[in-house]
Amino acid sequence: MPLLHRIARRDHEAIAFTLDGHACQGRAGDTVLTAILAQAEKLRFSEFSASPRAGFCQMGACQDCWVVLESGERLRACSTALGAGMRIATKGRAA
Amino acid sequence: MSGRAQPLIIGAGPAGIRAAEALVEAGLRPLVVDEAPACGGQIYRQRLVPDERSSVALYGSEAPKAERLHRDFAALAGKLDYWPQALLWNLRDGKADIAVGGASRQVAYDGLVLATGATDRVLPIPGWTLPGVFTLGGAQIALKAQGCAIGSRVVFVGSGPLLYLVAWQYMKAGVSVAAVLDTAPFSAKFNLLRGLALEPAVILRGMRMTAELRLKGVALRYGVRDVRIEGEERVGGIAWREDIREMHLACDGVGYGLALRPETQLADLAGCRFRFDARDRAWLPECDAAGRTSVPGVYLAGDGAGIAGADAAELAGERAGLALRQDRGLPHAPERAAAIERSLARIGRFRDVLELAFPFPAHWARDMADETLVCRCEEISAGEIRRAAAHFGTGEINRLKAVSRIGMGRCQGRICGSAAAELLAAETGRSVDAVGRLRSQAPIKPIPLTMALAQPQAEAAE
Amino acid sequence: MSRHLDIDVAIIGGGLVGSSAALALRGMGFSVALLDKGYCGAQASGVNYGGVRRQGRPPEQLPLSQRAHAVWPRLKALIGIDGEFLRSGHLKLARDEADMAALEAYRRSVAGLGLDLELIGHNGLRERFGWIGDNIVGASFCAGDGHANPRLVSTGFAAAARRAGVHVLENTAVQAIARNGPGFALEAGDDLRLSARQVINSAGAWAGAFAETFGEPVPLSRIYPSMVVTEPLDPVMTVNIGMEGGGIYARQVERGNCVVGGERGLPLDDPDFSRPRGEGALAIMNRTAELFPALRHAHAIRFWSGTEGAMPDRNPVIGPSLTTPGLIHAFGFTGAGFQIAPGVGEVLAELIRDGASTTPIEAFSIGRFSTSARTHPGSGAGQNAEPQHAGESRS
Numbered sequence: 001m002p003l004l005h006r007i008a009r010r011d012h013e014a015i016a017f018t019l020d021g022h023a024c025q026g027r028a029g030d031t032v033l034t035a036i037l038a039q040a041e042k043l044r045f046s047e048f049s050a051s052p053r054a055g056f057c058q059m060g061a062c063q064d065c066w067v068v069l070e071s072g073e074r075l076r077a078c079s080t081a082l083g084a085g086m087r088i089a090t091k092g093r094a095a
Numbered sequence: 096m097s098g099r100a101q102p103l104i105i106g107a108g109p110a111g112i113r114a115a116e117a118l119v120e121a122g123l124r125p126l127v128v129d130e131a132p133a134c135g136g137q138i139y140r141q142r143l144v145p146d147e148r149s150s151v152a153l154y155g156s157e158a159p160k161a162e163r164l165h166r167d168f169a170a171l172a173g174k175l176d177y178w179p180q181a182l183l184w185n186l187r188d189g190k191a192d193i194a195v196g197g198a199s200r201q202v203a204y205d206g207l208v209l210a211t212g213a214t215d216r217v218l219p220i221p222g223w224t225l226p227g228v229f230t231l232g233g234a235q236i237a238l239k240a241q242g243c244a245i246g247s248r249v250v251f252v253g254s255g256p257l258l259y260l261v262a263w264q265y266m267k268a269g270v271s272v273a274a275v276l277d278t279a280p281f282s283a284k285f286n287l288l289r290g291l292a293l294e295p296a297v298i299l300r301g302m303r304m305t306a307e308l309r310l311k312g313v314a315l316r317y318g319v320r321d322v323r324i325e326g327e328e329r330v331g332g333i334a335w336r337e338d339i340r341e342m343h344l345a346c347d348g349v350g351y352g353l354a355l356r357p358e359t360q361l362a363d364l365a366g367c368r369f370r371f372d373a374r375d376r377a378w379l380p381e382c383d384a385a386g387r388t389s390v391p392g393v394y395l396a397g398d399g400a401g402i403a404g405a406d407a408a409e410l411a412g413e414r415a416g417l418a419l420r421q422d423r424g425l426p427h428a429p430e431r432a433a434a435i436e437r438s439l440a441r442i443g444r445f446r447d448v449l450e451l452a453f454p455f456p457a458h459w460a461r462d463m464a465d466e467t468l469v470c471r472c473e474e475i476s477a478g479e480i481r482r483a484a485a486h487f488g489t490g491e492i493n494r495l496k497a498v499s500r501i502g503m504g505r506c507q508g509r510i511c512g513s514a515a516a517e518l519l520a521a522e523t524g525r526s527v528d529a530v531g532r533l534r535s536q537a538p539i540k541p542i543p544l545t546m547a548l549a550q551p552q553a554e555a556a557e
Numbered sequence: 558m559s560r561h562l563d564i565d566v567a568i569i570g571g572g573l574v575g576s577s578a579a580l581a582l583r584g585m586g587f588s589v590a591l592l593d594k595g596y597c598g599a600q601a602s603g604v605n606y607g608g609v610r611r612q613g614r615p616p617e618q619l620p621l622s623q624r625a626h627a628v629w630p631r632l633k634a635l636i637g638i639d640g641e642f643l644r645s646g647h648l649k650l651a652r653d654e655a656d657m658a659a660l661e662a663y664r665r666s667v668a669g670l671g672l673d674l675e676l677i678g679h680n681g682l683r684e685r686f687g688w689i690g691d692n693i694v695g696a697s698f699c700a701g702d703g704h705a706n707p708r709l710v711s712t713g714f715a716a717a718a719r720r721a722g723v724h725v726l727e728n729t730a731v732q733a734i735a736r737n738g739p740g741f742a743l744e745a746g747d748d749l750r751l752s753a754r755q756v757i758n759s760a761g762a763w764a765g766a767f768a769e770t771f772g773e774p775v776p777l778s779r780i781y782p783s784m785v786v787t788e789p790l791d792p793v794m795t796v797n798i799g800m801e802g803g804g805i806y807a808r809q810v811e812r813g814n815c816v817v818g819g820e821r822g823l824p825l826d827d828p829d830f831s832r833p834r835g836e837g838a839l840a841i842m843n844r845t846a847e848l849f850p851a852l853r854h855a856h857a858i859r860f861w862s863g864t865e866g867a868m869p870d871r872n873p874v875i876g877p878s879l880t881t882p883g884l885i886h887a888f889g890f891t892g893a894g895f896q897i898a899p900g901v902g903e904v905l906a907e908l909i910r911d912g913a914s915t916t917p918i919e920a921f922s923i924g925r926f927s928t929s930a931r932t933h934p935g936s937g938a939g940q941n942a943e944p945q946h947a948g949e950s951r952s
Contacts, residue, residue, distance in 0.1 A: 003226055003329065003348075007268055008242025009146040029144035034241045041329050042226045047789040047813060048474040052328055054226030056471065056510070058233035059137055060130055061214040061358070063505035063541060064224075064471055066788075072854040074543070078236075079130065081143055185835040187823070192835035199839055366826060473812075486637070487716045488725075494596050497603060497708040505788060505858050537832065541788060541856035544846040548839045 003037040003054055017086040018070075026082045033058065033065050033077035036088065043067050043077055044090050100203045101126045101176070102419060103191055105183050105361060106210035108136020109405050110397025110412035112168045114208045117416025119174045121425045126176040126202065128183055128193055134168045136212055136397075137232060138405045140240050141165065153239050155264070156300060160405070185537035186364040189392075194542055198549040206392050206419045209361050210412055213398035215257075215352035218459045218514050219469045219477070222324030227348050231257045234350035235264065244270040246348020250333050252276040252322055254453040255354035256301060262350075263304040266311055273346045274314040276335060278353065278456045281317035286451035293445040316342070321462060324349055354453060355402045356513060362400075363535035365393045371528035374450050375401060377513060378532040384436045386415035387422075394419055407442040410435045460514075460521035469518065470511040472504020480518050490523040492516050492531045505541055508533050559748040562724060564588040566909055567743055567753035569731050569767060570760035571597030573707075573895065574887050576714035576725075577902025578757055580635070583721040585910055590753070591715065591723050592745050594730035594763070595829070598711030601761050601894065604863030606784060606806060606818040607707045608797055609896045610647045611672055612699035613663070615872065617920035618897065619670045624916050625900030626671075626701065632710065636717035640710035641810065646796040647702035648677075648686065651695045656801040660697040672699055688793050690848045697801075704797045704808045707895055714899075731760075734770060740883060755883040755909050762866035764888035768874075768923065771881040775874060775926045777889055780867045781822035783833035785841050787855045789813030794849070805844050815852060817845045822862030833860040867891040875901060875921035877908065885909065886923050 012027040019036060026035030033055050036043055042052035043065050055065035058078045065077040070087040102118055104111050107129035118125045133141040139154065139161040154161040181195035191202045215230035222228065229237065229245050231253060237243045238261075248271045251262040262275045290298045309315060319335040319342075326332065332345045362380035363369070368389035369378045379401045386394040394415040397408035414435045421427035463469075465478025483489065483499035492515065495501060501515045502508025508515070512533045520527040566582055568575045571593030579591040591597065609629055611622045633639045651657040657676075664674045675698045682689060682696055719725040729746035734756065736742075743751040758767045765777040794809035805819035820837035824830070838860050846853045868874065868889040878884035885908050887901055894901075904914045 001347075004237060004241075004243040004245060005247055005270075006243050007238075007270070008148050009144075012144065012146065029142060029146065029241075031143070031241060034237070034243055037226075038243065046224070046471075046474060051224060052226050053224060053471075054329075056224075056228065056233060057214055057230045058236040059214060060540070061506065062230075062471065062510050066505070066541070066856075068854075074541075074854055074856055076541075078233075081132070185838075187832065187835065190835075192839075199835070201835065364832075487712050488719055489712075491596060494599065494712070497599070498712050503786075503859060505856075507859060536859050536861060537835065537838070538857060538860065541858045542842075544787065544842040544855050544857055545853055546839060546842065548836055548843075 002039050015084050019088050030082040032080045035082040100205040102206035103204035104208045107134040108212050109408040110210035113409045113412030114416040117413050121420045128178045128181045132179050198547045200549045208394045208415050210397045211358040211399035213355040213357050216354050216356040220322050221467050225326050225330050227330030231261045231350045231352035235261045248273050248346045249348040250274050250346040251350040253352045254278045272313045276319040277317045279453050283452050290448040357399045360535040360539040366390050376455050385418035460517040470501050473500045475501050484522050492533050561750045563752045564590045566755050568757040572602035572761050573711045573898035574901050575759035576718050577899045578905040579718040579723045581902050581906035583723050589723045591725045592729050593727050596727050597715030601865040602711035603708050605707050605895045607704050609705050610702040612647050620916050621900050622897050623671050625897045628899040636713040638713050641706035644703040646700045648796045649697045649799040650693045651801050657695045688851050757885050759887045762864045776869050778867045780865050781831040781862045783820045783822040784818045784861050785857045786859050787815040788858050793851045831862040833862050865892050874923045875918045879924050
């Protein structure tokens with residue numbers, strides 16, 4: 001079950017992205033964090049204990065929501081707007 | 096005015112906007128730098144796109160203030176420079192390094208207003224890194240800015256006015272709120288009655304929210320201790336203790352926070368002198384009633400100078416703007432300035448009352464189990480911190496950082512710094528101010544290795 | 558009301574040199590006070606890059622460096638922690654044929670001194686270190702070198718000295734020092750008086766004033782090396798990296814962070830503290846991404862800088878005072894003190910106990926700066942500078 005539950009903006013324009021290779025849809029106005037957690041339980045795994053993380057402060061302070069695109073590029077999920085065609089990976093640690 | 100660089104304002108929340116307005120009014124052309132895509136700060140944060148909810152649904156009783164602030168800033172367009180989605184990552188000798196549009200620009204400034212705001216103050220508790228646990232501010236942003244609830248059955252825990260406000264907002268949005276767990280004892284709330292004379296509207300609004308929560312059947316618990324969040328892969332429940340009773344509730348989302356803490360990294364990089372504030376239990380940059388710091392030309396406004404709330408931030412922003420004007424020999428509205436200072440003093444007395452009503456859980460550091468993670472970034476546990484302090488004989492917070500890595504991760508100690516200081520103080524049997532202040536370092540937030548240094552552009556003339 | 562301490566040896570400066578000397582002296586049975594104006598290991602010793610490297614040192618430093626080389630693997634037994642010491646090897650890169658020729662010349666100049674340098678050509682680099690950018694023409698590899706965590710090692714020596722019974726006195730600046738009969742009288746902190754038979758001046762960037770007190774002025778200056786640390790990354794860098802002629806130097810710690818140094822920081826208003834310059838840090842970051850393609854998406858999460866004492870000929874001052882019996886100097890390591898410091902500590906202890914060291918240190922005598930002495934000839938130390946020395950970049 002996803003972590004976040006939408007209570008507004010449900011009918012906004014759909015934005016396609018992929019999460020670990022699976023096709024997903026977010027909504028116009030989503031941050032990357034919202035788009036991922038509206039369908040998944042986590043954003044990433046911690047580097048040291050590999051425990052699941054899903055952000056914390058949502059205001060760009062705690063730095064706990066950095067996700068990686070398949071290209072290797074990093075995004076802070078809470079402060080990046082979802083872009084069409086983003087290919088997001090939640091598995092493993094960045095290299 | 097030719098020849099002088101632009102004043103620089105960091106933050107486009109209530110304080111930054113009012114400061115900008117005061118400068119523009121005197122014919123100055125400030126550069127406003129803000130990390131968010133739109134103005135408003137955290138409290139009056141705007142959605143990325145409009146949705147079906149009204150301004151009142153979003154900002155409640157504060158909707159008129161939010162709308163006015165957004166509108167007033169929009170009206171300044173053309174009279175200032177505004178860089179949204181821009182990060183000031185380093186400050187030095189009158190120059191600011193600003194990451195914007197994928198490059199780093201070095202900007203010389205003449206006059207700096209830091210309106211950097213606040214984030215939630217948290218103390219680590221077992222399970223606080225589990226998916227589904229967010230700060231109170233984070234839970235509020237999810238709801239207001241993103242139209243999402245952090246769970247289908249949510250518990251709010253911690254202390255401070257935001258605890259009740261966010262719980263009430265979730266309830267109003269139709270989300271099931273399982274409980275509000277306040278770490279402060281119920282008896283502390285009687286202090287709020289003393290706030291009636293100072294800020295009656297605020298107190299009455301708080302009482303109304305509490306009453307509505309109760310009416311909706313939300314359990315309000317006071318004096319909770321030993322809070323643990325349960326779950327393997329995500330939040331499954333929350334446990335706590337009231338006196339000797341063990342309590343437990345199932346839930347799938349937790350909002351957590353113990354009031355707010357100012358963002359002070361930039362004041363530190365700017366060279367401002369700090370003092371320990373006993374009420375906020377934190378090191379704050381020194382400033383006078385007008386917002387002047389120990390560094391000439393550097394001003395503070397809003398929660399970044401010490402927590403006082405959004406109304407005070409608007410006033411302090413304007414006051415700092417007037418101070419900058421005065422220091423430049425421009426008209427500076429002394430009567431208005433004096434009136435603002437009186438209002439800020441009253442709000443300051445109100446903050447004293449709030450601190451008594453929502454006191455810091457000073458017992459936390461002693462209660463903390465060794466295995467609890469203190470640093471989320473580097474995953475340093477309370478036990479590792481205690482062992483490092485003992486092995487190296489360290490009683491100073493920057494030395495503790497050196498030998499334990501606490502505060503060395505991506506967040507640079509924003510989240511764990513105060514907790515580490517509390518732990519070190521408890522371990523060494525000293526007061527929390529005696530362990531010192533964690534020094535800030537650039538970059539204040541992560542920046543990409545490939546970020547290019549943009550060629551200096553002609554400075555905008557005022 | 559003043560406190561009084563009567564000890565055999567007073568050591569001024571709780572960096573790695575001072576604290577390792579303190580530990581060694583205590584092991585010989587001396588009573589020792591280790592004085593620091595701030596915290597032990599908080600300056601150059603604790604905030605340097607962390608290279609544990611012999612390669613690149615001038616030949617006259619190598620006997621001392623070899624002595625220290627034997628200490629590093631024994632840290633756990635010596636101070637209770639391994640200090641994250643990793644014998645990864647040190648690879649010094651050549652960007653062009655001239656660099657390669659310099660590396661070859663260096664190898665010849667230190668032949669027989671125990672470094673076992675291996676020259677690697679472009680193809681060899683591609684095979685063995687494929688993570689290094691393609692524009693590097695070759696390198697010199699020293700398999701026995703490595704890196705360690707300076708914050709832990711320096712603080713660890715001081716902590717071990719304290720446990721061994723050294724009077725470790727932090728936040729206790731030496732206010733006055735003078736000869737007193739056969740020994741020395743010191744005033745330190747607010748109210749401390751010390752009597753010491755011998756004194757070690759290991760005060761790093763602050764050592765010049767003490768040397769001058771005893772009529773031995775030295776051209777000691779300050780440098781502020783500048784470091785950038787990345788977020789934790791998957792293992793990429795298997796060795797400690799330096800560059801011929803300077804530029805950047807880089808290593809990856811076991812937890813995954815890459816530490817990259819280069820450029821210089823600037824002092825703050827309080828010149829005991831410093832910070833990297835923004836544009837300098839960006840230059841280091843950009844060069845890192847260019848040199849190590851695997852890091853091109855990584856983020857820098859923190860910078861640091863520290864204050865180090867530097868000598869014009871890039872060699873430290875180590876040895877007895879020429880004016881004052883009982884006084885021994887050890888400072889001015891010019892950004893290259895970390896690896897040799899534990900060896901220097903042993904040498905200092907020998908000098909105290911025996912009046913002489915089994916390791917040759919004549920090249921480091923303070924006498925080379927006395928006005929009558931001939932100025933130090935260009936020994937090649939400059940060309941073969943530590944990567945830490947590199948202030949200038951080459952593109």
